[in-house]
Amino acid sequence: MRSPSLQPRQSGFTLLEVVxxxxxxAIIAALAYGGxxxxxRARAQMAEQAAALAxxxxxxGQIERDLRAIxxxxxxxxxxxxxxxxxxTSTGFELSRHGYANALGAARAEIERASYRRQQQNLLRLRWPVLDRxxxxxxxxxxxxxxxxxxRLRYFSRNGREYDRWPAPGNTELRPRRVEVEIEVEGLGRIRRLLELPEIEAIP
Structure with a gap:
Protein backbone atom coordinates (compact mmCIF):
# COMPACT_ATOMS: atom_id res chain seq x y z
CA MET A 1 0.00 0.00 0.00
CA ARG A 2 1.03 3.55 -0.76
CA SER A 3 1.85 5.88 2.01
CA PRO A 4 -0.48 8.93 2.22
CA SER A 5 2.52 11.19 1.90
CA LEU A 6 3.28 9.68 -1.49
CA GLN A 7 -0.24 10.38 -3.03
CA PRO A 8 -0.39 13.23 -5.63
CA ARG A 9 -1.39 16.58 -4.23
CA GLN A 10 -4.68 17.97 -5.63
CA SER A 11 -4.34 21.40 -7.33
CA GLY A 12 -6.94 24.21 -7.05
CA PHE A 13 -7.66 27.79 -6.00
CA THR A 14 -7.91 28.92 -2.50
CA LEU A 15 -10.81 31.05 -1.35
CA LEU A 16 -8.55 34.08 -1.18
CA GLU A 17 -7.41 33.60 -4.76
CA VAL A 18 -11.03 33.33 -5.96
CA VAL A 19 -12.03 36.49 -4.10
CA ALA A 26 -15.28 43.39 -11.42
CA ILE A 27 -12.86 46.34 -11.60
CA ILE A 28 -11.91 45.58 -15.22
CA ALA A 29 -15.61 45.17 -16.17
CA ALA A 30 -16.51 48.47 -14.52
CA LEU A 31 -13.72 50.30 -16.37
CA ALA A 32 -14.71 48.69 -19.66
CA TYR A 33 -18.38 49.59 -19.16
CA GLY A 34 -17.48 53.18 -18.32
CA GLY A 35 -15.40 53.50 -21.49
CA ARG A 41 -22.90 58.75 -25.35
CA ALA A 42 -20.49 60.59 -27.65
CA ARG A 43 -21.81 58.67 -30.62
CA ALA A 44 -25.42 59.47 -29.73
CA GLN A 45 -24.56 63.15 -29.27
CA MET A 46 -22.83 63.28 -32.65
CA ALA A 47 -25.80 61.58 -34.30
CA GLU A 48 -28.16 64.07 -32.69
CA GLN A 49 -26.07 67.02 -33.85
CA ALA A 50 -25.84 65.56 -37.36
CA ALA A 51 -29.61 65.14 -37.47
CA ALA A 52 -30.13 68.73 -36.26
CA LEU A 53 -27.68 70.02 -38.88
CA ALA A 54 -29.51 68.04 -41.57
CA GLY A 61 -32.61 74.52 -48.83
CA GLN A 62 -36.40 74.90 -48.88
CA ILE A 63 -36.10 78.66 -48.47
CA GLU A 64 -33.54 78.77 -51.29
CA ARG A 65 -35.76 76.69 -53.59
CA ASP A 66 -38.71 79.00 -52.97
CA LEU A 67 -36.68 82.15 -53.59
CA ARG A 68 -35.11 80.76 -56.74
CA ALA A 69 -38.58 79.78 -58.04
CA ILE A 70 -40.05 83.24 -57.41
CA THR A 89 -39.67 92.06 -43.25
CA SER A 90 -36.64 91.32 -41.09
CA THR A 91 -38.47 88.42 -39.42
CA GLY A 92 -40.34 86.73 -42.28
CA PHE A 93 -41.42 86.91 -45.89
CA GLU A 94 -44.17 85.88 -48.28
CA LEU A 95 -43.82 85.22 -52.00
CA SER A 96 -45.36 83.73 -55.12
CA ARG A 97 -43.39 80.82 -56.54
CA HIS A 98 -43.39 78.57 -59.60
CA GLY A 99 -43.38 74.80 -59.38
CA TYR A 100 -46.66 74.09 -57.60
CA ALA A 101 -46.95 70.35 -58.28
CA ASN A 102 -49.95 69.43 -60.46
CA ALA A 103 -49.48 65.74 -61.22
CA LEU A 104 -53.23 65.19 -61.86
CA GLY A 105 -53.46 68.10 -64.31
CA ALA A 106 -56.13 69.91 -62.29
CA ALA A 107 -57.53 73.18 -63.65
CA ARG A 108 -55.50 75.50 -61.44
CA ALA A 109 -52.44 77.68 -61.53
CA GLU A 110 -49.03 76.09 -61.09
CA ILE A 111 -47.98 79.00 -58.89
CA GLU A 112 -48.41 78.95 -55.13
CA ARG A 113 -48.17 81.52 -52.38
CA ALA A 114 -45.83 80.60 -49.56
CA SER A 115 -44.59 82.30 -46.41
CA TYR A 116 -41.97 81.84 -43.69
CA ARG A 117 -42.16 82.99 -40.10
CA ARG A 118 -40.89 82.11 -36.64
CA GLN A 119 -43.52 81.23 -34.07
CA GLN A 120 -42.10 80.82 -30.58
CA GLN A 121 -39.19 78.38 -31.10
CA ASN A 122 -40.40 76.98 -34.43
CA LEU A 123 -39.71 77.98 -38.02
CA LEU A 124 -42.90 77.53 -40.05
CA ARG A 125 -43.58 77.38 -43.78
CA LEU A 126 -47.11 78.33 -44.76
CA ARG A 127 -48.76 77.81 -48.12
CA TRP A 128 -52.17 78.95 -49.31
CA PRO A 129 -54.43 76.77 -51.48
CA VAL A 130 -55.20 79.77 -53.73
CA LEU A 131 -53.29 82.85 -54.84
CA ASP A 132 -55.99 85.48 -54.29
CA ARG A 133 -57.42 84.78 -50.87
CA ARG A 152 -33.48 87.21 -39.51
CA LEU A 153 -33.68 88.36 -43.12
CA ARG A 154 -31.93 91.10 -45.08
CA TYR A 155 -32.65 92.19 -48.63
CA PHE A 156 -30.08 93.54 -51.10
CA SER A 157 -30.84 95.62 -54.18
CA ARG A 158 -28.90 95.47 -57.45
CA ASN A 159 -26.46 98.12 -56.29
CA GLY A 160 -25.75 96.12 -53.11
CA ARG A 161 -27.67 98.35 -50.73
CA GLU A 162 -29.06 96.53 -47.70
CA TYR A 163 -32.68 96.78 -46.48
CA ASP A 164 -34.58 95.22 -43.59
CA ARG A 165 -37.84 95.04 -45.58
CA TRP A 166 -39.05 94.57 -49.13
CA PRO A 167 -40.39 96.39 -51.13
CA ALA A 168 -37.67 98.76 -49.96
CA PRO A 169 -38.50 102.41 -49.25
CA GLY A 170 -37.40 104.59 -52.13
CA ASN A 171 -36.52 101.58 -54.30
CA THR A 172 -38.55 100.79 -57.44
CA GLU A 173 -37.12 97.30 -58.06
CA LEU A 174 -39.74 94.55 -58.14
CA ARG A 175 -37.59 92.10 -56.21
CA PRO A 176 -34.26 92.07 -54.39
CA ARG A 177 -31.15 90.72 -56.05
CA ARG A 178 -30.13 88.75 -52.96
CA VAL A 179 -31.66 87.72 -49.65
CA GLU A 180 -29.57 86.95 -46.59
CA VAL A 181 -31.04 84.33 -44.26
CA GLU A 182 -29.77 84.09 -40.70
CA ILE A 183 -30.94 81.33 -38.37
CA GLU A 184 -29.84 80.69 -34.80
CA VAL A 185 -30.60 77.25 -33.38
CA GLU A 186 -30.06 76.28 -29.77
CA GLY A 187 -26.98 74.12 -29.39
CA LEU A 188 -25.74 74.71 -32.95
CA GLY A 189 -25.12 78.45 -33.07
CA ARG A 190 -25.88 80.89 -35.88
CA ILE A 191 -25.98 80.02 -39.58
CA ARG A 192 -25.95 82.66 -42.32
CA ARG A 193 -26.63 82.12 -46.02
CA LEU A 194 -26.70 84.67 -48.85
CA LEU A 195 -29.18 83.52 -51.51
CA GLU A 196 -29.30 84.96 -55.02
CA LEU A 197 -32.60 85.40 -56.84
CA PRO A 198 -32.81 84.66 -60.59
CA GLU A 199 -33.92 87.01 -63.32
CA ILE A 200 -37.46 86.16 -64.40
CA GLU A 201 -40.02 87.44 -66.86
CA ALA A 202 -43.11 89.23 -65.59
CA ILE A 203 -46.38 87.29 -65.84
CA PRO A 204 -49.13 89.28 -67.58
Missing part, protein backbone atom coordinates in the same frame (compact mmCIF):
# COMPACT_ATOMS: atom_id res chain seq x y z
CA UNK A 20 -9.07 38.43 -5.56
CA UNK A 21 -9.85 37.17 -9.08
CA UNK A 22 -13.51 38.15 -8.82
CA UNK A 23 -12.56 41.60 -7.49
CA UNK A 24 -10.11 42.17 -10.35
CA UNK A 25 -12.68 41.04 -12.91
CA UNK A 36 -18.10 51.88 -23.61
CA UNK A 37 -20.76 54.11 -22.07
CA UNK A 38 -18.70 57.22 -22.87
CA UNK A 39 -18.25 56.08 -26.47
CA UNK A 40 -21.98 55.38 -26.86
CA UNK A 55 -32.79 69.67 -40.51
CA UNK A 56 -31.20 73.13 -40.75
CA UNK A 57 -29.81 72.33 -44.19
CA UNK A 58 -33.22 71.12 -45.32
CA UNK A 59 -34.93 74.28 -44.01
CA UNK A 60 -32.40 76.61 -45.66
CA UNK A 71 -42.85 84.25 -59.77
CA UNK A 72 -43.68 87.88 -60.50
CA UNK A 73 -47.33 87.37 -59.59
CA UNK A 74 -48.92 89.84 -57.13
CA UNK A 75 -51.86 88.55 -55.07
CA UNK A 76 -54.79 89.87 -53.08
CA UNK A 77 -54.88 89.14 -49.38
CA UNK A 78 -57.94 88.25 -47.28
CA UNK A 79 -58.84 91.96 -47.01
CA UNK A 80 -58.72 92.41 -50.78
CA UNK A 81 -55.50 94.43 -50.65
CA UNK A 82 -52.90 93.90 -53.36
CA UNK A 83 -49.63 92.38 -52.17
CA UNK A 84 -46.43 92.27 -54.25
CA UNK A 85 -44.88 89.07 -55.54
CA UNK A 86 -42.40 89.27 -52.67
CA UNK A 87 -43.22 90.97 -49.41
CA UNK A 88 -40.74 90.68 -46.59
CA UNK A 134 -60.93 85.13 -49.50
CA UNK A 135 -61.59 86.23 -45.88
CA UNK A 136 -61.92 82.61 -44.72
CA UNK A 137 -58.88 81.21 -46.54
CA UNK A 138 -56.49 79.45 -44.18
CA UNK A 139 -52.93 78.34 -44.98
CA UNK A 140 -51.42 74.93 -44.43
CA UNK A 141 -48.55 75.03 -41.92
CA UNK A 142 -45.44 72.86 -41.94
CA UNK A 143 -42.93 72.92 -39.09
CA UNK A 144 -39.50 73.05 -40.71
CA UNK A 145 -37.29 73.55 -37.69
CA UNK A 146 -37.48 73.54 -33.89
CA UNK A 147 -35.30 75.17 -31.27
CA UNK A 148 -35.02 78.36 -33.33
CA UNK A 149 -34.00 81.27 -31.12
CA UNK A 150 -33.64 83.81 -33.95
CA UNK A 151 -34.66 84.13 -37.61
Missing amino acids: VSVALF LDSVL RIQFAV ADRPVRDAQGQSQPALFG APGTRPDEVELLTGVSDF
